[in-house]
Amino acid sequence: MIDIAGVTKSYRQTSRRQDSRRQDSRGQNARDQRASDTDASFAIQGINLRVPEGTFIAIVGGSGSGKTTLLKTVNRLIDVDAGRVSVGGEEVAHIDPVGLRRRIGYVFQGIGLFPHMTVAENIAITPRLLGWAKDDIAARVRELLDLVALPQTYAPRFPSALSGGEQQRVGVARALAAKPKLVLMDEPFGALDPVTRDALGAAYRDIHARLGLTTLMVTHDIQEALLLADRIVIMQKGRILAQGTPQELLADDQPDGVRALMDMPRRQAARIADLSHAGPAAPRNRSGPGDGIGERDG
Numbered sequence: 001m002i003d004i005a006g007v008t009k010s011y012r013q014t015s016r017r018q019d020s021r022r023q024d025s026r027g028q029n030a031r032d033q034r035a036s037d038t039d040a041s042f043a044i045q046g047i048n049l050r051v052p053e054g055t056f057i058a059i060v061g062g063s064g065s066g067k068t069t070l071l072k073t074v075n076r077l078i079d080v081d082a083g084r085v086s087v088g089g090e091e092v093a094h095i096d097p098v099g100l101r102r103r104i105g106y107v108f109q110g111i112g113l114f115p116h117m118t119v120a121e122n123i124a125i126t127p128r129l130l131g132w133a134k135d136d137i138a139a140r141v142r143e144l145l146d147l148v149a150l151p152q153t154y155a156p157r158f159p160s161a162l163s164g165g166e167q168q169r170v171g172v173a174r175a176l177a178a179k180p181k182l183v184l185m186d187e188p189f190g191a192l193d194p195v196t197r198d199a200l201g202a203a204y205r206d207i208h209a210r211l212g213l214t215t216l217m218v219t220h221d222i223q224e225a226l227l228l229a230d231r232i233v234i235m236q237k238g239r240i241l242a243q244g245t246p247q248e249l250l251a252d253d254q255p256d257g258v259r260a261l262m263d264m265p266r267r268q269a270a271r272i273a274d275l276s277h278a279g280p281a282a283p284r285n286r287s288g289p290g291d292g293i294g295e296r297d298g
């Protein structure tokens, strides 16, 4: 369903080029531009990823490793510098981006609700743009509020009157509103308390399976990735460090970087198990070695 082949995106390349153009106008030569092109830094580089229809993929990796950039190349919120992205066999570069985005669900990192629209209006954006009948939209909004476990009384409220986690649930509802077959989610559950997060994650996984969706979800939570996804893609410094099923990535034969990342939830689970078996006075090691690995790429 999604085919990403040799995809590269650099931000600095563009801005440095503009810088060197400005320098050119002040009389410097074109050598500056060639030099700055070669030391361009890449947000993502040489990414190859195939996502078969019906698959749930989790993308994990440190801050700045290129997860959001990769996700946005799929619905053309970002156009690539090199390589190809295809959705359903069609190269996205040849599809009108507005039409493309209306058929792909997207949950923005950091919620991104429209503050001047009510909860119901936010959820209804895409169905409205697609020209759905008013009654169908109203019914869909009610259905989605139930789905993300928000009271119906929230429909006329503005986002500012909701907690961060509640707003995030509206974001998920909005992404699903027009019944997309492909859903991209950028840390969709990050602002939720663990209980709601677990419940909404499981509820979403259920919807994904029931409706035969294809899902690409960015998350910082390895445990969430392991529990929800069919496959996990680990990113590091703009490249894919490893990918595989949770079972494959949990195996002992993985490289050190992958093992360190995958061991974390195991170590945490083991420490919690220790706590529940140990007596109240038993000494305990709260911070095991290696915790926090993968949170930053440095």
Ligand SMILES: Nc1ncnc2c1ncn2[C@@H]1O[C@H](COP(=O)(O)OP(=O)(O)OP(=O)(O)O)[C@@H](O)[C@H]1O
Pocket: 011, 012, 042, 043, 044, 061, 062, 063, 064, 065, 066, 067, 068, 069, 070, 109
């Ligand atoms: N608009 C932009 N202009 C310049 N650089 C950018 C821009 N957007 C992202 N970058 C850079 O590209 C790299 C990848 O960013 P990206 O947002 O994809 O990371 P991420 O993995 O989603 O990180 P996080 O987990 O913090 O959200 C980072 O180094 C970032 O600073």
Ligand SMILES: [Mg+2]
Pocket: 067, 068, 069, 109, 186
């Ligand atoms: Mg991001």
